[in-house]
Amino acid sequence: MPKNRIQETIFTVMMVIVMVYGLVCYNIALETGGMKNFIFVAALSELPIMGLAAFILDTFIAGPIAKKKAMKLVNPKRDNPFMMVLAISVFSVLFMCPMMSFVATILFKGGFNAEMIATWLETTVKNFPMAFFYQLMIAGPFVRWIFGLIFSDKKVATEAEPQKEC
Template sequence: MPKSLGQEILFTILMVFVMVYAMICYNIALATGGMTNSVFLLAFHELPIMAPVAFVLDFFIVGPIAKKITFSKFNAEITNPVFIILSISICSIWLMCPLMSLTATILFKGGFQKEMVSIWLQTTALNYPMATFWQLLFAGPLVRTIFGLIFKN
């Protein structure tokens, strides 16, 4: 877990890259009818737009809220760290998924139109299972491992 502002920024950058890139790939695959090699390249077109949005949302809004919720429910001194990690991750998914789905709806799915709310809700509903799976079983463990290797002490 990050212990300084610099570490928090690096951790957030790593997590944003791993999560946003994967979710962009997932959404492109949904839109094009399946996963192909070209999806991996197409995702790099959206990444420079979506990654900064995700960083700002996570670092300044969602992260602090997720931690506040977590530490209002768990005492860090006596709680198994796994429960702290899972709680922060789940709270982050719970908040980030609709916010990033809204951003994608506005920027890539027709923007402000009469069906915008329906498109946003559908996008959010389709993204929640993947975001949850990816965060809990891949991105979270990967980023924490990389982060732990960088900051061994």
Template sequence: MPKTLPERIFFTIVMAAIMVYGMIVYNVALNTGGVTNATFVMALHEMPIMVPIACVLEFFVVEKLATGLAFMFMRPTDRPQFITYAISLMIVCIMCPVMSLIATVLFKEPGFGTWVHTWGYNMPMALCWQMLYCGPLARAIFRLVFRRGAKQAD
């Protein structure tokens, strides 16, 4: 996983782009009544707005907070993959309500009820998307780009 600042920046951008695109596709599908080929294109229109917001939130606020929360029930001696899953879970628990609020303000009729409704619809999808697809894909891309091995340790 990321150890240097450039690696952290790269990983954050990749993770945010994949996560945000998937969630936008989901919300466009909800708003249009289903998934069509056009859904995937329509989702691209919100990307320039939502990806930078997600990157800034994740990089400067959520990562440290989520890590702290995860280590409230994890130990440094636990299996690294479980620590990764715990941090990912905490990131979703923080990012989903915040990004749902931002999307509600920017793209919907702003209101408390609208935000709660949006958050309620997004949370199950965000958890599944992050834990089953987005997280593993982003980590695979990271490992592909930043190959570490015995040769690099020399």
């Protein structure tokens, strides 16, 4: 997991890209009546604006709140470290899903109109199960795996270093 502010920012960018792309694909599929190949390309056009919104909301609102809530629920000294990861992930979805659904409602679903609140609530309810399971089962593990490959603490053995034989 991230060990400094630079790593935290890189991790957030990676998670935002994976989560936003997946949820944009999902929402386009909902709008078009099902998943189709064109959606993978169409989602790329929404990725920059929704990604920027997600990065800002996660960095300044949802991320800090999720970490505080997770720290109240999980004791890092006593509990398995995975429990902290799980708690942060759950709280992140809990806060990010309504906020990002609101952004999508404003930008892509009619904006400020008489039905805005109803549209936002409907969008949140439709997105929440997908965001929750996608985060816990696909995006979260995938991003943590890639992040671990990039920022591995393991020392790579070189020929200059003697290898111990068992």
